[in-house]
Amino acid sequence: MNKPSELAQHCREMLERGMNHEELVGFLRSSGLSKVTSLPLLVRVLSISLERAKVLVHNSPTWNDVRARDEEFHTSLQAGEEENDAHGERHC
DSSP, rough: OOOOHHHHHHHHHHHHEEEEEEEEHHHHHHOOOHHHHHHHHHHHHHHOOHHHHHHHHHGGGGGGGHHHHHHHHHHHHHHHHHHHHTTOOOOO
């Protein structure tokens, strides 16, 4: 069950059996998907926005072990972007 379509179908079946969003996120991680690769599947299966999927995954207890690392990375990206703006450097 490695194809996105197979994973999506399995997630839909899980929802029909009453499983919650956190259980879906956990299933996707245990299936080898990263936070990033889980997002489009959650968008499709749950009919939610990409932003909502990001929040769901990032704040999920399933991904709690990497939350601090990811927040630090995001903060460093923002700091670099602000530094570039201060120096008048253009973004791609």
